[in-house]
Structures are given as structure tokens and as C-alpha cells.
Amino acid sequence: MQTKRRFRWTFQRRQKLGGFLFTTPFVVGFVLFFLVPFAQAVIFSFNELKLTSTTYELVPKGFSNYGYALFTHPSFVQRLTELIGDLLVEMPLILAFSFFAATLINQKFTGRTLVRVIFFLPVIYAAGVIQKLEVEDYAAIMYATSRRTATFLSSDSLKALFAAAHLPGAMTRYVNAMIDSLPNVIRSSGVQILIFLAGLQSIPPETYEAADVEGATPWEKFWLVTFPMVSPLILTNLVYTIIDSFTDMNNTVLRLIEEVLWRGYGYGASMAMAMLYFGAVSLVLIVAFALVSRRVFYRN
Amino acid sequence: MSSLKRVRAGTVFMVLARTVLLIGISYVILVPVFLRISQSIMPVQDLYDQSVRWIPRKPTLDHYRMALTHMKYFTALSNSVLLALTVSVIQVISCAMIGYGLARFYFPGNGLIFAMTIFTLVVPPKIIVVPTYLNFRFFNLLGLLKDNPINLVGSYWPFVLLALTGSGFRCGLYIFVMRQFFRGMPRELEEAAYIDGAGLLSTFTRVMLPGAVPGMIVVFLFSFVWQWNDYQYITMLMPGKTFLTYMLDQLLPTMANYIGATDQLTASAGFADNHYLSLVNSAGMLLMICPLLLLYAFTQRYFVESIERTGLIG
Numbered sequence: 055m056q057t058k059r060r061f062r063w064t065f066q067r068r069q070k071l072g073g074f075l076f077t078t079p080f081v082v083g084f085v086l087f088f089l090v091p092f093a094q095a096v097i098f099s100f101n102e103l104k105l106t107s108t109t110y111e112l113v114p115k116g117f118s119n120y121g122y123a124l125f126t127h128p129s130f131v132q133r134l135t136e137l138i139g140d141l142l143v144e145m146p147l148i149l150a151f152s153f154f155a156a157t158l159i160n161q162k163f164t165g166r167t168l169v170r171v172i173f174f175l176p177v178i179y180a181a182g183v184i185q186k187l188e189v190e191d192y193a194a195i196m197y198a199t200s201r202r203t204a205t206f207l208s209s210d211s212l213k214a215l216f217a218a219a220h221l222p223g224a225m226t227r228y229v230n231a232m233i234d235s236l237p238n239v240i241r242s243s244g245v246q247i248l249i250f251l252a253g254l255q256s257i258p259p260e261t262y263e264a265a266d267v268e269g270a271t272p273w274e275k276f277w278l279v280t281f282p283m284v285s286p287l288i289l290t291n292l293v294y295t296i297i298d299s300f301t302d303m304n305n306t307v308l309r310l311i312e313e314v315l316w317r318g319y320g321y322g323a324s325m326a327m328a329m330l331y332f333g334a335v336s337l338v339l340i341v342a343f344a345l346v347s348r349r350v351f352y353r354n
Numbered sequence: 355m356s357s358l359k360r361v362r363a364g365t366v367f368m369v370l371a372r373t374v375l376l377i378g379i380s381y382v383i384l385v386p387v388f389l390r391i392s393q394s395i396m397p398v399q400d401l402y403d404q405s406v407r408w409i410p411r412k413p414t415l416d417h418y419r420m421a422l423t424h425m426k427y428f429t430a431l432s433n434s435v436l437l438a439l440t441v442s443v444i445q446v447i448s449c450a451m452i453g454y455g456l457a458r459f460y461f462p463g464n465g466l467i468f469a470m471t472i473f474t475l476v477v478p479p480k481i482i483v484v485p486t487y488l489n490f491r492f493f494n495l496l497g498l499l500k501d502n503p504i505n506l507v508g509s510y511w512p513f514v515l516l517a518l519t520g521s522g523f524r525c526g527l528y529i530f531v532m533r534q535f536f537r538g539m540p541r542e543l544e545e546a547a548y549i550d551g552a553g554l555l556s557t558f559t560r561v562m563l564p565g566a567v568p569g570m571i572v573v574f575l576f577s578f579v580w581q582w583n584d585y586q587y588i589t590m591l592m593p594g595k596t597f598l599t600y601m602l603d604q605l606l607p608t609m610a611n612y613i614g615a616t617d618q619l620t621a622s623a624g625f626a627d628n629h630y631l632s633l634v635n636s637a638g639m640l641l642m643i644c645p646l647l648l649l650y651a652f653t654q655r656y657f658v659e660s661i662e663r664t665g666l667i668g
Contacts, residue, residue: 068548068554069459069460069461070459070461070462071554072455072458072459072461072554073455073459073460073461073463073464074461075455075554075555076451076452076454076455076456076459076558077452077455077456077463077464077467079448079451079452079518079519079520080448080452080455080467080470080471080519080520080521080529081467081470082519083515083516083518083519083520083521084470084474084519084521086489086495086515086519086521087486087489087515087516087519087521088474088477088482088521090485090489091482091485091486091488091489092477092481092482092485094482094485094488094489095481095482095484095485098484098485103484155379158372158375158376159376161372163369163372169376169380171650171651172380172383172384173379173380173383174650175383175384175387176383177579178579178583178643178646178647178650179386179387179643184583184602184639184642184643187602187603187635187639236382237382240379240382240383241382241383241386294527297475297476300476300478301475301476301477301478301479301480308478308480311480311481312480315483315484321484324484325481325484328478328480328481329481331478331481332476332477332478332481335476335478336476339476
């Protein structure tokens with residue numbers, strides 16, 4: 055035993071071995087359960103799938119599935135553009151609101167815990183099947199139409215206010231869309247609020263003390279300390295918001311893709327739509343990322 | 355003196371404005387929940403009564419009774435608890451491991467693997483729903499078992515395999531959270547452990563994991579909640595099995611069938627109409643999220659406090 059040289063851990067050896075050891079499960083899973091299905095989905099989008107009792111067959115169709123999705127289907131393109139339009143309206147609102155809400159609940163006041171619990175409630179409530187059922191619910195629709203529950207921001211009066219201001223038509227429409235989506239914005243900001251809250255908590259108090267010594271006003275402190283310090287999180291939240299709204303199974307395009315999948319037109323057409331959708335999502339994500347990441351301030 | 359007064363008036367104004375805003379926002383969030391609670395105890399006659407808004411004249415528990423029976427609530431509940439618990443416990447462990455590997459080790463492919471985790475987040479699960487189904491229906495390990503593929507659909511295996519390899523629903527997010535968390539922990543901890551002769555695994559399990567408990571609680575809760583509410587994976591991989599989300603989705607058709615088959619009179623008298631069914635639906639929804647609300651009520655302290663320490667700064 056004495057003669058045998060002991061294996062020595064060098065820094066680099068440990069780094070490599072540790073990295074492979076800890077990330078191998080993910081790589082295996084990625085290939086088996088993600089890359090394989092994704093590649094198959096790409097293949098399906100160029101074929102027609104026929105399911106038999108034991109296995110399945112593919113009938114090649116070239117680009118005709120894509121042609122169907124883009125030119126023949128009555129509402130796919132329209133729904134896709136509408137969805138992206140809605141996101142462009144809601145995204146700045148969600149980011150602004152969640153930042154604002156996080157600064158609010160970061161302050162010290164009585165009942166803070168309760169307010170934090172309430173703000174996070176939508177993450178539990180507005181998810182999955184419940185949201186799906188809400189969309190189809192009769193009593194909820196009846197409530198919305200027949201007995202207008204008094205909303206805290208009565209949207210009609212706000213709209214009237216903006217209409218009276220004689221703003222350009224496009225701007226009025228944008229403001230109206232914003233007002234309409236306000237409850238939705240509030241309810242889909244739960245995770246973002248928590249992320250911003252985490253960021254606000256991580257700003258060292260010394261920075262504010264230094265700003266106080268220099269005689270900064272609260273306004274200056276916000277723009278010169280708080281905002282730059284949490285700006286990396288604006289990027290994180292931007293990405294999360296886009297992913298969250300595009301992968302939400304209740305959005306109109308994904309519903310359409312599912313309808314096409316189960317009713318009639320077949321797997322191929324549905325997969326072609328899904329691929330086009332995925333392309334559009336990636337494009338939005340890349341553009342948004344490129345626009346914002348240049349303006350982000352990093353501490354290190 | 356006067357400036358002091360001005361400051362105090364300013365503070366009072368700020369506190370007032372803040373209170374009004376917080377109440378308003380909380381109201382918007384709570385209204386749908388209160389509406390559900392009110393509807394779940396409201397007899398259908400009160401729904402048509404214009405003078406009843408929130409509090410029913412004759413509160414009833416009938417809707418709960420109907421929902422409990424037709425959702426097979428207690429079977430579905432225990433199945434959902436078992437599945438969500440299995441998945442989230444495994445996911446916490448696997449995502450912590452993967453996150454740690456990405457956070458602390460420099461090896462060729464680190465950046466690529468991180469990009470892969472983000473990629474899994476961007477692709478909606480619905481896009482790969484059919485290939486995933488076929489993958490598990492004819493499971494053959496990349497062609498290794500080509501001749502006799504195994505049918506894993508309807509068992510817990512797909513969920514376990516997905517969780518174990520960090521490829522389940524939103525696992526990319528959990529890996530990201532854990533990665534950021536480990537990056538925020540001091541390097542000296544590991545170095546001390548290595549110097550004392552600990553290996554890679556024992557350093558991870560005995561030094562790093564105990565320090566990462568807050569991050570793991572966050573991941574556990576997210577994972578539990580999202581698995582609980584999951585509808586896509588359950589309908590795809592557990593077709594026809596009794597889980598809360600599936601039973602809730604099927605509640606209305608089941609009820610309509612039941613009423614139509616058993617009670618022609620009730621059906622013809624209009625009690626099986628959509629409004630009545632949606633009241634039962636409210637009860638069903640509350641029954642489904644009730645366990646989550648309980649869990650959240652007990653753990654929210656860890657949740658809100660620990661996410662602040664997860665160092666999510668990207």
C-alpha cells in the first residue's frame with residue numbers, strides 16, 4: 055500500500071469531476087425527456103401522424119403544415135399577433151407594478167405580514183385548472199355583466215377621464231387597454247413582487263447612509279441607488295414575465311394549438327403551429343433581452 | 355418648528371396613501387376568492403335574486419356535498435398529496451444538486467448546460483405534449499429497448515424520472531434559484547471542508563445543503579404548488595386517474611350526467627342549468643385550493659423570509 059501513489063485532488067480535477075457529477079442527471083434528463091420529444095415535435099411538424107394500436111406511422115407532408123397554419127387557418131396568425139400585442143401592453147405594467155408593490159411592502163408598517171401573504175396569494179389561486187375553469191364559468195360571467203361589483207378603480211370613470219382629455223386616438227386606446235388589464239396585472243405579479251423584494255432587501259444599508267451623508271433627496275436616492283441596484287432583477291423579471299405569459303396553458307394560442315391537436319386537423323398541423331409559436335416567443339424574448347440587458351447595471 | 359410640522363404632515367400623508375393603495379390592491383386580489391366563497395354557499399335561487407350580492411339568504415352546504423361526492427374528493431386528495439409530495443421532494447434534491455454543480459464548478463460545458471436549463475423553461479410543455487406522451491407510452495431509452503418498449507403511462511414513473519433528472523415542469527426555474535443561492539454562499543465554507551478531508555459529496559450534503567435550507571424551502575413550496583395545480587402532465591401521463599385537478603375539470607360534465615340520469619324532474623325543472631353547476635364548481639375549486647391555503651398559511655413565514663435570502667440577483 056505504501057508504494058502505490060495516492061490519487062491527489064487538484065483544484066482543476068475537483069472542479070471538473072464535481073461539475074460532471076452534479077450536472078449529469080440534468081444532461082441525461084435533458085436529452086431523454088426534452089431534446090428527444092422536442093426533436094420529435096419538429097419532425098411531426100413536417101409529417102402527418104397516424105396512431106395505430108401498437109405504434110405510430112409518419113406520412114411526410116413537407117411544409118404544407120406550416121402553410122396551413124400561416125395561410126389557411128382562419129385565426130392562428132390573428133391570435134398570435136393579438137397575444138404579442140397584449141403582452142406588450144401588460145409587460146411594462148407588470149414590471150412597474152411589481153416594482154412599486156415590492157417597495158411598498160418592503161417598508162415597515164403594522165400588518166406587513168398579512169399584506170405579503172395576500173400579495174402572494176395569486177401564485178396559488180390563479181394557476182392551472184382553476185384559471186381554465188374561471189374562463190368558462192357561467193356564474194362569474196353573470197356577475198361580471200349583471201351586477202357590476204364595485205371595483206376600487208372604477209374603470210369606466212377612468213376611461214371617461216382619458217376620453218375627455220382629447221389625447222390622440224392610439225394613445226387613448228393604449229390607456230384603455232391598460233386600464234382593462236389592471237386587475238389581471240395585479241394578479242399576475244406575485245412571483246415578480248417576491249423577486250424584486252429579494253433585490254430590495256439585498257441593497258446594503260450603508261449605501262443609503264452614504265447617500266444621506268451626501269445630502270441626497272428621496273427622489274435622488276431612488277434613481278441613483280435603488281433603481282440601479284435592482285436593475286439586474288428587471289431583466290430577470292422581464293424574462294420571467296415573458297415565459298410565464300407565453301407558457302400559460304390558458305393563453306389563446308396554446309388553447310388553439312390544443313384544439314387543433316385533439317379536434318380534427320391533426321398532430322402535424324398542431325405541431326407546425328407550435329413551432330411557429332415557439333419561434334415567435336424566442337424572437338420576443340431575444341429582442342426584449344437585447345434591449346434591456348445593455349441598460350442593466352451590475353455591481354461587480 | 356415649522357419644518358418639523360411639515361415633515362410630520364408629509365409622513366401622515368404617505369402612510370395614508372400607502373394604506374389606501376394596499377387596501378385597494380388587496381381588494382382586487384381577494385375579490386375573486388371571496389366571490390367563490392360566497393357562491394359556494396349560495397343556493398341557486400339567491401343567484402337570481404338581485405337583492406343578494408355577497409351574503410346568501412339561506413346559506414347551504416349542498417354544493418360542497420355534491421362536489422365532495424362527484425370529485426371523489428378524499429381519494430383524489432390523497433392521490434394528489436402523494437404525487438405532489440413525491441415530485442416536490444425529489445425535485446428539491448435534484449435541483450439543489452444541479453444548481454450546485456452549475457454554481458460552483460468550472461468545467462467545459464457549464465455555460466451550455468445553464469443555457470439548456472433556460473431553454474427548457476422557454477418551450478411551453480404543451481408543444482412537446484404528444485412526443486412526451488409517446489416517449490413514455492413506448493419508453494425505449496433511446497432505442498436500447500427497441501423491441502419491447504415499456505408502457506410507463508399511468509404510473510408514477512414518468513413523474514419520478516422527470517423530477518429526478520430536473521426536467522419536470524418549471525424545473526429550470528428551481529435550478530436557477532438554487533444556482534443563485536449557492537453562488538451567494540461563502541466559498542470559505544467549502545475550502546475549509548476540503549482541507550479537513552471531506553470529499554465532493556460529503557461537502558455538498560454536510561456543509562452546503564444545511565446552509566441552503568431557505569432556498570430549498572422556496573423551491574419545495576413552488577414545486578408543490580405547481581405540481582398540485584398541474585393539469586397538463588396529469589391528463590397526459592395519468593389519463594383517467596383520480597387526481598384533484600382532473601376531477602375538478604370533469605366535475606361539471608360528471609354532475610350534468612348524474613343529474614340527467616337520476617332525476618328527470620330536477621333536470622327539467624332547471625336545476626341542472628349552468629348557473630347551478632357553476633355554484634357547485636365554486637365549491638369544488640375551494641375544496642381543491644383549501645389544502646394549499648392551509649399549507650401556505652403554515653409556511654408563509656419561511657416563504658417570504660427565505661426568498662429574501664435566496665439572492666435571486668441575476
